[in-house]
Amino acid sequence: MIVSMTGIVKRYARHTALDHLTMEVRKGEVLGLLGPNGAGKTTAIRVLTGLTAADAGKTALFGQEMRARAAEIKRRIGVVPQDLALYETLPARENLWYFGKLYGMGGAQLKSRTDEVLEVLGLTEVAKKPPKKFSGGMKRRLNIGCAVMHRPELLILDEPTVGIDPQSRSHILDFVTEMNAQGTTVLYTSHYMEEVERICSRVLIVDAGRVIADGSVAELTRTVLFEETVVIEVKNPAPSLPDSIKNIQGVLRCDTDGHILTVTSTAGSANLARMLECAAPFVILGVTGKRPTLEDAFLALTGKKLRDGGEGE
Amino acid sequence: MRGFFATFRMGFKYLWRSPVSAAILIGFPIVMILILGTALSSYISGETDLEPAKVAVAADPQGELAAFLRSGEIARFFTYTFTDINEARRLVEAGEVTAAVIEDASGTEVFCEAGEGFDASLALAVVDSYQEIGSAAAAAAAQGRDVYGILGQEIAVRDVPLGMRVPSATDYYAVTMLVMILMMCGTNGIEMFGKGLLSDTGSRSLLTPVSKAAHVGGLLAASTVTSFLQGMVTFVFTAAVYGVYWGQRVPLVLLALFAVVLLSQSICIMLVLLFKRPDAASGLAQGLFYVLTLVSKGYSKINFGAADAVFQYAPNAMAHTVIFGAIYGGNEAKMALYLGLLFAASAVFFAIAFILGRRRLA
Numbered sequence: 057m058i059v060s061m062t063g064i065v066k067r068y069a070r071h072t073a074l075d076h077l078t079m080e081v082r083k084g085e086v087l088g089l090l091g092p093n094g095a096g097k098t099t100a101i102r103v104l105t106g107l108t109a110a111d112a113g114k115t116a117l118f119g120q121e122m123r124a125r126a127a128e129i130k131r132r133i134g135v136v137p138q139d140l141a142l143y144e145t146l147p148a149r150e151n152l153w154y155f156g157k158l159y160g161m162g163g164a165q166l167k168s169r170t171d172e173v174l175e176v177l178g179l180t181e182v183a184k185k186p187p188k189k190f191s192g193g194m195k196r197r198l199n200i201g202c203a204v205m206h207r208p209e210l211l212i213l214d215e216p217t218v219g220i221d222p223q224s225r226s227h228i229l230d231f232v233t234e235m236n237a238q239g240t241t242v243l244y245t246s247h248y249m250e251e252v253e254r255i256c257s258r259v260l261i262v263d264a265g266r267v268i269a270d271g272s273v274a275e276l277t278r279t280v281l282f283e284e285t286v287v288i289e290v291k292n293p294a295p296s297l298p299d300s301i302k303n304i305q306g307v308l309r310c311d312t313d314g315h316i317l318t319v320t321s322t323a324g325s326a327n328l329a330r331m332l333e334c335a336a337p338f339v340i341l342g343v344t345g346k347r348p349t350l351e352d353a354f355l356a357l358t359g360k361k362l363r364d365g366g367e368g369e
Numbered sequence: 370m371r372g373f374f375a376t377f378r379m380g381f382k383y384l385w386r387s388p389v390s391a392a393i394l395i396g397f398p399i400v401m402i403l404i405l406g407t408a409l410s411s412y413i414s415g416e417t418d419l420e421p422a423k424v425a426v427a428a429d430p431q432g433e434l435a436a437f438l439r440s441g442e443i444a445r446f447f448t449y450t451f452t453d454i455n456e457a458r459r460l461v462e463a464g465e466v467t468a469a470v471i472e473d474a475s476g477t478e479v480f481c482e483a484g485e486g487f488d489a490s491l492a493l494a495v496v497d498s499y500q501e502i503g504s505a506a507a508a509a510a511a512q513g514r515d516v517y518g519i520l521g522q523e524i525a526v527r528d529v530p531l532g533m534r535v536p537s538a539t540d541y542y543a544v545t546m547l548v549m550i551l552m553m554c555g556t557n558g559i560e561m562f563g564k565g566l567l568s569d570t571g572s573r574s575l576l577t578p579v580s581k582a583a584h585v586g587g588l589l590a591a592s593t594v595t596s597f598l599q600g601m602v603t604f605v606f607t608a609a610v611y612g613v614y615w616g617q618r619v620p621l622v623l624l625a626l627f628a629v630v631l632l633s634q635s636i637c638i639m640l641v642l643l644f645k646r647p648d649a650a651s652g653l654a655q656g657l658f659y660v661l662t663l664v665s666k667g668y669s670k671i672n673f674g675a676a677d678a679v680f681q682y683a684p685n686a687m688a689h690t691v692i693f694g695a696i697y698g699g700n701e702a703k704m705a706l707y708l709g710l711l712f713a714a715s716a717v718f719f720a721i722a723f724i725l726g727r728r729r730l731a
Contacts, residue, residue, distance in 0.1 A: 127578040141573035143379065143564070145386040150379070157375035158577035187388075202573070325412055 193224025372579030376587025555633030563647030616696030
């Protein structure tokens with residue numbers, strides 16, 4: 057076990073940011089921490105890394121308490137903060153050099169690792185330029201580079217792709233996947249569902265400071281398999297058609313949008329034939345079955361859409 | 370120590386590249402050029418608004434002392450009345466002159482009334498003449514008016530070395546300006562601690578294995594060394610371009626300047642940790658340093674009356690006293706006291722900053 061947080065409580069005045077949060081990060085996995093804004097993701101990371109003290113609960117990294125072996129533990133982890141944490145007027149190379157130095161690197165090792173990180177993150181050509189002249193994506197990449205200079209065993213990324221272009225996002229996700237393939241355990245927080253689906257082997261859904269679901273993407277989507285959705289496209293449907301479909305056994309609701317009827321039924325109702333029978337008097341343009349996604353699972357579990365309320369916590 | 374030196378190197382480079390540093394490095398020398406240029410031009414053209422000090426001289430009008438008093442820049446600031454010893458004393462006691470320069474077989478002496486602190490010597494009379502321009506109060510204190518024998522209501526006596534150099538207007542400007550610049554350099558500390566400790570970048574540094582002490586030490590060293598070197602740019606600039614006289618005891622002058630740097634750093638770091646907002650701390654600090662310069666008689670024509678007795682302990686004023694003392698010869702005990710007070714005040718502010726920092730990082 058790389059990380060173990062048990063019963064963590066953190067309060068700010070009257071607001072409880074973490075409410076007996078319990079989670080584990082296993083060696084070699086990419087764990088996604090998914091939650092809406094204000095769910096407690098960043099606070100959890102601050103407590104985990106020792107930046108913020110918890111009011112209650114126990115945290116262990118690599119089987120040890122941070123307070124007892126802070127320097128030793130910090131040497132084994134890399135943290136990519138949510139906000140850019142760079143010296144904007146210093147060249148990119150100088151930023152990497154500095155954080156490499158803080159992690160105890162030096163000499164030829166530091167120089168070769170700096171070159172390597174610049175290369176992997178596609179920043180070699182701008183190595184001598186200060187980040188203030190970078191695009192948002194380049195800054196984000198350098199922000200990550202500073203955290204991986206010392207090849208950490210555990211890499212913690214807090215919303216590392218906020219506000220960047222798709223190309224840079226893809227670059228970053230590939231980089232994280234590659235780091236994981238090389239043996240780095242990753243804790244990845246995001247409210248971008250597709251990112252989590254793409255790179256995470258396990259997902260924790262956090263809401264109101266608590267973990268409310270834990271499993272792989274497949275396992276989580278299975279939690280909403282109690283519903284099935286069929287989309288039927290009909291040419292010039294009669295106004296009474298939705299009501300007819302609603303009367304079919306197992307149908308929970310039928311939403312209409314012009315020619316498109318979205319019918320949600322209880323799982324296993326096997327009522328598609330009867331729906332098509334109702335629609336038969338009209339010209340059926342298409343029928344599509346819709347599988348539940350992580351977004352559906354999230355919505356079902358929290359009652360919230362993941363990206364409500366903007367970015368960050 | 371590796372973390373300390375890494376942070377020091379980073380901070381040093383960061384500050385030299387920051388806009389604030391650029392303003393201090395480029396902006397202040399430009400201000401120096403403008404102000405010193407003005408001072409020099411008025412000096413050359415003789416269009417100063419200084420009131421000449423009235424001095425009675427009991428000496429041979431054709432002798433060496435008279436020639437000295439009439440020479441160069443000294444003569445510009447005095448109105449001499451050549452007379453005999455008794456008349457000179459009477460003029461002083463009647464308040465018709467501010468001092469009397471008396472030459473007899475035993476040497477040269479200056480007489481003045483007790484309480485006429487600035488005029489306790491010929492040099493102090495020069496200082497007084499400059500009062501409307503520079504930091505006369507500090508210079509006067511540096512000349513040691515309390516030491517050279519203002520004895521109750523008795524007339525005081527001081528020996529005057531004929532070859533003594535007297536400060537010019539440019540020297541006053543340079544000292545006052547340099548002390549102010551070094552105080553302003555305290556904003557380097559705000560910049561450094563704001564970025565390196567209170568920002569996300571600072572938090573990130575605290576996630577590394579480097580201890581907080583090494584990290585904070587590196588930040589402090591970077592801002593202190595940078596500030597001192599920035600002051601040295603002005604120091605060298607004034608000496609090389611304007612021929613400002615920094616005296617024979619340069620190490621002592623530099624020690625005084627270093628004390629100013631430490632004090633301004635401590636004040637600024639305390640402020641940024643108190644407000645947690647670098648922009649607010651910077652604005653407050655700059656306002657404070659302008660006020661301190663003003664009350665220390667830097668360029669100021671304002672007489673603060675009884676408050677001047679307190680303002681001589683303003684950091685700038687104490688620094689002026691030590692520096693002028695080092696250059697022109699002052700009261701060593703007072704210089705040591707003021708240096709000690711500057712370092713002690715720094716220690717107090719650093720201690721407060723330390724407590725605030727612990728609370729901030731808790």
